[in-house]
Amino acid sequence: MIDLALLGCGGGMPTPERYLTSLLINYKGRKVLIDCGEGTQVSMKLLGWGFKSIDIICITHGHGDHTVGLPGLLATIGNSCRTEPLTIIGPEGITSIVNGLRVVAPYLPYDINIIEAPEDSLCLTFMKEGLKIQENNDHHVNETIVISTLSLDHSAPCLGYSFYITRSPKFSVENATLNEVPKILWNKLQKGDTVIHEGKTYNPAQVLGSKRKGIKISYVTDTRPVEVLPEFIKESDFFICEGTYGDDEDFEKAVKNKHMTFREAAALAKTGNVKELLLTHFSPAMANAEIYINNAKDVFENSQLGEDRYIKTLSFTD
Ligand SMILES: [Zn+2]
Numbered sequence: 066m067i068d069l070a071l072l073g074c075g076g077g078m079p080t081p082e083r084y085l086t087s088l089l090i091n092y093k094g095r096k097v098l099i100d101c102g103e104g105t106q107v108s109m110k111l112l113g114w115g116f117k118s119i120d121i122i123c124i125t126h127g128h129g130d131h132t133v134g135l136p137g138l139l140a141t142i143g144n145s146c147r148t149e150p151l152t153i154i155g156p157e158g159i160t161s162i163v164n165g166l167r168v169v170a171p172y173l174p175y176d177i178n179i180i181e182a183p184e185d186s187l188c189l190t191f192m193k194e195g196l197k198i199q200e201n202n203d204h205h206v207n208e209t210i211v212i213s214t215l216s217l218d219h220s221a222p223c224l225g226y227s228f229y230i231t232r233s234p235k236f237s238v239e240n241a242t243l244n245e246v247p248k249i250l251w252n253k254l255q256k257g258d259t260v261i262h263e264g265k266t267y268n269p270a271q272v273l274g275s276k277r278k279g280i281k282i283s284y285v286t287d288t289r290p291v292e293v294l295p296e297f298i299k300e301s302d303f304f305i306c307e308g309t310y311g312d313d314e315d316f317e318k319a320v321k322n323k324h325m326t327f328r329e330a331a332a333l334a335k336t337g338n339v340k341e342l343l344l345t346h347f348s349p350a351m352a353n354a355e356i357y358i359n360n361a362k363d364v365f366e367n368s369q370l371g372e373d374r375y376i377k378t379l380s381f382t383d
C-alpha cells in the first residue's frame with residue numbers, strides 16, 4: 066500500500082484557495098516529496114504526515130512556483146531533529162538553484178546530496194535510517210522505488226518523474242525444495258540476504274517465485290505534451306499531470322507558455338493507457354476549474370481535478 070497526497074493544485078502563485086503544486090509520496094512511513102513551491106510546508110503541516118521522514122526531494126524545474134519553498138522546508142526538517150542525509154534530485158542547474166536558496170538556510174543538522182540531471186533511473190531501497198539510493202539496480206528481491214526521469218519541453222530545463230514501486234516475489238516452497246536449500250536458511254534468504262552455509266553459497270532467487278506487478282505513479286509538470294511522454298507514463302496506475310488551462314480556447318496560450326490544456330493532458334493519459342488521471346497546476350486566472358472538466362473527460366473518462374491535500378491510496382493488485 067502506498068499513500069499519495071497532492072499538497073496543492075495551483076500553478077504560478079499560491080492563492081487562499083490553492084497552494085502550489087507539490088506531491089508527497091508516503092511508503093512504509095518514509096517519504097518522497099516532489100516540488101516545493103512557496104508555502105508547501107504550510108500544506109504539509111495541515112496534512113500532518115510529519116517532516117522528519119522526507120528522505121528524497123525531486124524537483125521538476127527551477128521556476129519559483131516549484132522551488133521557493135525549499136529553504137523554509139529544509140530548515141523545518143532540521144528543526145524536526147533529522148540528522149540523516151537528504152537527497153535532492155533535479156534537472157540541469159539544480160545544484161546552483163539549491164545552493165542559491167541555501168544562502169538563507171545555511172546551517173542544517175543533516176547533509177544534502179544533490180543529484181543533477183540523472184541519466185539512469187535511480188533505485189531507492191529501505192534502510193534502517195530511511196530511503197537510500199542503491200548503487201546496484203538489482204531490485205529483484207527487496208521492495209524498492211525506482212525513479213525514472215524524462216526531459217520535458219518547458220521554458221526552463223524540466224524533468225518528468227515516474228516512480229515504480231516494486232514488489233518482492235512470494236516465497237516458493239517448491240523452488241526452495243527443488244534447489245535443496247536447508248530449511249534453516251529459508252527465512253534469511255527470503256529477506257534478500259545471500260548466505261554461505263557449510264561451504265555452499267545460497268541466494269534469494271533459489272527460494273522465491275516469479276516477479277509480481279508493482280505500482281507505477283507518474284508526475285508531469287510543467288511542459289508541452291512531448292512525443293515520448295505516452296511511453297514514459299505507460300500503464301501508470303496513477304498519472305498526475307499539469308492542466309494549466311481548462312478552456313480549449315486557451316490552447317494558443319498553452320503553446321506559448323509551454324504548458325498544457327486539460328484536453329492535451331487527457332490525450333496523454335489515453336495514449337499512455339494509464340488507469341487514472343489527476344489534473345493539477347491550475348492557472349491562477351482560472352478561478353473555477355470544474356466548469357472545464359468535461360474537456361478532459363471527453364478524451365479520457367477517468368480524469369479528475371486535483372484539490373489541495375487530495376489523498377489517494379494505491380494497493381498492489383495481486
Ligand atoms: Zn509551474
Ligand SMILES: [Zn+2]
Nearest residue numbers: 126128219287
Ligand atoms: Zn514552470
